[in-house]
Amino acid sequence: MTEYFDELEIRAPEAREEALMAALPKQISLAKSTEGYASVLADVEPADIDSRAALAQLPVTRKSELIALQAASPPFGGLTATPAGQMARLFLSPGPIAEPEGKSADFWRMGRALFAAGFRKNDIVHNCFSYHLTPAGFLFDAAARAVGCAVIPGGVGQTDIQVQAIAHFRPIGYAGTPDFLKILLAKADELGSDASSIKKALVGGGALLPPLRKEYTERGIQVLQGYGTADVGNIAYESEAQEGMIIDEGLILEIVRPGTGDPVAEGDVGEVVVTLLNEDYPLVRFGTGDLSAILPGRSPCGRTAPRIKGWMGRADQRTKVRGMFVDPVQIDRMLKKHAVIIRMRLVVGEEGGLDTATLRCETELQDKALATTIAEAFQAECKVRAAIEFAQPGVLPNDGKIIDDIRKYE
Numbered sequence: 001m002t003e004y005f006d007e008l009e010i011r012a013p014e015a016r017e018e019a020l021m022a023a024l025p026k027q028i029s030l031a032k033s034t035e036g037y038a039s040v041l042a043d044v045e046p047a048d049i050d051s052r053a054a055l056a057q058l059p060v061t062r063k064s065e066l067i068a069l070q071a072a073s074p075p076f077g078g079l080t081a082t083p084a085g086q087m088a089r090l091f092l093s094p095g096p097i098a099e100p101e102g103k104s105a106d107f108w109r110m111g112r113a114l115f116a117a118g119f120r121k122n123d124i125v126h127n128c129f130s131y132h133l134t135p136a137g138f139l140f141d142a143a144a145r146a147v148g149c150a151v152i153p154g155g156v157g158q159t160d161i162q163v164q165a166i167a168h169f170r171p172i173g174y175a176g177t178p179d180f181l182k183i184l185l186a187k188a189d190e191l192g193s194d195a196s197s198i199k200k201a202l203v204g205g206g207a208l209l210p211p212l213r214k215e216y217t218e219r220g221i222q223v224l225q226g227y228g229t230a231d232v233g234n235i236a237y238e239s240e241a242q243e244g245m246i247i248d249e250g251l252i253l254e255i256v257r258p259g260t261g262d263p264v265a266e267g268d269v270g271e272v273v274v275t276l277l278n279e280d281y282p283l284v285r286f287g288t289g290d291l292s293a294i295l296p297g298r299s300p301c302g303r304t305a306p307r308i309k310g311w312m313g314r315a316d317q318r319t320k321v322r323g324m325f326v327d328p329v330q331i332d333r334m335l336k337k338h339a340v341i342i343r344m345r346l347v348v349g350e351e352g353g354l355d356t357a358t359l360r361c362e363t364e365l366q367d368k369a370l371a372t373t374i375a376e377a378f379q380a381e382c383k384v385r386a387a388i389e390f391a392q393p394g395v396l397p398n399d400g401k402i403i404d405d406i407r408k409y410e
Contacts, residue, residue, distance in 0.1 A: 003302070004115075004302070004303070005111065005112045005115040005116070005147075006112075008249045009112070009246075009249065009302075009303045009304070009305065010302055010303060010304055011304060012304065013298075013304050013305075013306075016249070016304070016305065020252050020277075021050050021051055021052075022050075023277050024049055024050055024055065024252065024275070025046045025047050025048075025049055025050055026046070027275065027276075027277055027282050027284070028041065028044065028046040028049045028058075028284060029046035030081050030279065030282045031079075031081075031282040031283075031284045032044065032046060033081065034078055034079055034080065034081055034282065035073060035078030036069065036073065036076075036077050036078030036079040037078075037079065037282075037284065038078075040058075040059060040061070041058070041284070044058065052252075052254070052263075055252065055254070055275065055285065056254065056261065056262070056263050058261070058284060058285050059261060059285065060256065060260075060261040060273055060285045060286075060287045061079075061283070061284070061285060061286055061287065062286075062287035062289060063097075063229070063231065063286070063287060063288055063289050063318075064287075064289055064316055064318065064327075066095070066097050066231075067095050067096070067097060067327075067329070070096075070097065070098050074098070075090065075098045076098055076100060076281075079281065079282075079283065080100055080280060080281050081279060081280060081281070081282055082100070082102060082279070082280040082281075084100065086103075087100045087101060087102055087103070087280065088101045088102060088103045088107070089101040089135075089138060091133055091134055091135045091230065092133050092134075093133070093134045093135070093230055093325070094134075094324055094325055094326075094327075094330070094382060094383050095325065095327055095329075095330075097230070097231075099135050099230045099231055100280060100281055101135060101138060102278070102279070102280035102281070104280075105142070105145075105146060106142045106143060106145070106146035107142060107233065107280075108135070108139045108142065108143070108228065108232075108233025108234055109233050109234045109248055109249075109250045110139055110140060110142065110143035110146075110226060110228060110233060110234045111142070111143040111144075111145075111146030111147050112234060112237065112248060112249070113143065113202060113226035113228075113234050113237030113238075113248075114140070114143045114144060114146075114147050114149070114175070114202050114226075115147050116224065116237050116238065116239045116240075116246070116301075116303075117173075117200060117201070117202040117222075117224040117226070117237075117238070118173075118200045118222060118224075118240070119144070119147050119149055119172075119173055119200065119202070120147065120148070120149075121147065121148030121149070122148060122149070122150070123147075123148075123149045123150070123171075123172050123173055124149065124150045124151075124152065124169055124170065124171040124172060124173070125140075125144045125149045125150070125151050125152065125171060125172075125173045125174070125175055126152045126154050126162070126165070126166055126169075126171040126173065126174050126175070126176075126198070127140050127141055127144065127151050127152060127153055127154055127155075127175045127176065128154045128155065128156060128162070128174065128175065128176030128177070128180050128181070128184070129155070129156075129175060129176055129177075129204075129205065129323070130155055130156050130323075131153060131155050132155065134230065135230045136204075136205060136230065136323070137153065137155060139228070139230070139233065140175040140202075141153065143175075144175070149173075152165055152166075152169055152171055154176075156176075156180065156323075159183060159184060159187040160187065160191070162184060162187075163184060163187050163188045163191055163193045163195065164193070166184070166188065166193070166194075166195050166197065166198065167188075167193045167194050167195065170197040171197055171198060172197060172198065172199055172200065173198065173199070173200045173201060173202070174198050174200075174201040174202075174203075174221075175201065175202050175203070176201075176203060176205075176323075177203060177204070177205040177206050177322060177323035178203040178205075178206050178207070178208040178209075178212055178223070178225075178353070179206065179212070179322060179353060179354040179355060180322075180323070181198075181201055181203070181216070181221075181223070182212065182215070182216075182353060182354065185198075185219065196220075198221055199220060199221055199222065200221065200222045200223075200224075201216070201221055201222070201223040201224070202223075202224055202225070202226050202237075203223055203224075203225055203226070204225060204226040204227065204228060205320060205322075205323030205324075206320050206321075206322065206323050206355060207311060207350075207407060208223060208225050209350060209353055209407070209408070211352070211353050212352075212353030212354075215353060222240075224237070224238040224239070224240070224242070225237070225238045225245065225310070226238070227245055227290075227308075227310065227311055229288055229290075231281070231283065231286065232251065232274050232276055232283065232286065232288070233248075233250075233276075234248045234250075235247070235248055235251065235253065235272065235274060235288070236248060236253075236307070236308050236310075239299055239301040239303060240301055241299050241300040241301040243295075243299055243300060243307070244295040244299065244307035244308060244309055244310065245307060245308050245309070245310050246299055246301075246303050246305050246306075246307050247305045247306050247307065247308060248305075249305065250276070250277050250278070251274050251275060251276050251277060252274070252275040252277070253272065253273070253274055253306075253308070254272075254273040254274075254275075254285070255268070255269075255270040255271065255272060255273070255292060255293060255294055255308075256270050256271050256273050256287070257270050257271070258270060258271045258291070258315040259315075261273070261285065266294045266296065267293055267294060267295075267296065268293060269291055269292070269293045269309075269312060270291065270292075270293070270315075271287055271288070271289065271290065271291060271315040272287075272288045272290045272291070272292050272308070273285050273286065273287050273288070274286050274288060287315075289314055289315050289316050289318055290311055290312075290313075290314060290315065291311075291312040291313045291314065291315055292308040292309050292310060292311060292312050293308065293309045293312070294306060294307070294308055294309075295307040295308065295309055313405060314405070316328075317401065317402055317403040317405075318403070319348055319403055319405045321348055321355050321357050321382075321384045321386075322355045322357075322384050324382065324383050324384050326346065326348075326357075326382045326384065326403060328402040328403055330381050330382050331344050331346055331359075331402050331403065332402065333381065334374075334377055334378060334381055337377070338373075338374065338377070340363050340364075340365045340370065341361045341362065341363050341374070342362040342363060342393050343361075343362040343396050344359060344360070344361050344362075344402070345359075345360045345396050345397075345401060345402060345403075345404060346358070346359050346360075346386065346402065346403045346404070347359075347360060347404045347406060348403065348404070348405045348406065348407060349406050349407060350407045350408070355407075356387075357384060357385065357386035357387065358386060358387045358388075358389050359374065359375075359378055359386040359387070359388050359389070360389045360390075360391055360396060361374060361388065361389070361390055361391065362390075362391050362392070362393050362394070362395060362396050363390060363391075363393070364392070364393060366390040371388040371390070374388050375387075375388050
């Protein structure tokens, strides 16, 4: 097939639903055999979980709980069916949260999203997701190999060398965060280097805001989005139709009311909850903490899977800044280490299509040395930079917010 990654994408919706529900009892049985799910599913008969209504009766395990689960039962909270030593790679993302990679090809199933973004066999992809301890670099690397592409493992940083590699290898495509492509193109313009070979991109790890997509389009680059997590892999992806994000074939997706496990009505905004059909990591009703909504109808591109509106923010305050998750617990750890700070509030915004981060600190001691210390501590803790802004005691809103994401998602 030339237009679709495989025939699964265009099967009748009824056939897809039947196949997913037929696979569900086996997945529940596998999860029940793990240490982490044994008590949660103790009274569950896997054969009875063969419908969405039955699945909705099971508890939700949220991503925000993984830190505590993994601390109590390292390395993966007892949720994996394959021992750590039999995995292909082991990752530790900020939080910290550990993630496994099994040995199956395209373990995270992102090849489907890359294909939908227009990548084809023998294309060269410049991959700017990090390969260091976090899974994203290998996730997209495996996707490119699933499609038949060659990969330039660019990672993050070292923009001068990355621009040289682009000019030398002439990749047709980019994979990375939405804003880092802009940084690379600006560096190429500054150095007088040719980056015109890049004509398409699959981005993730942050919101692709309309002004930034328009800017890329004007440069002749078609940029589409993939939505996934390090735990689950591909969840949904854009096609050339750019009308919502198509749900991946290897999982069961629900939208539930935040803080509960109750599915919402179609079209209502709620938390994305995923049951993963994976033999190594059988996640059951895994609450991602992300907000989205189911769209009615089918994609004009011909793919028949349901669609979601896309990433619409966080059900909790955990958010992504330049491709890295920042968790309120990380801000709390910083606050406890700096006694002169009364309260901290991270404000995440957007300027010119790029993420901005400002850490506002209530303190009576306001000097350059303290600002430098806090900035360095924040980067070490959260792996991203933030501007430091001081405020007098009592100025910050007393509304319980530790992270205030003021970006606009449209």
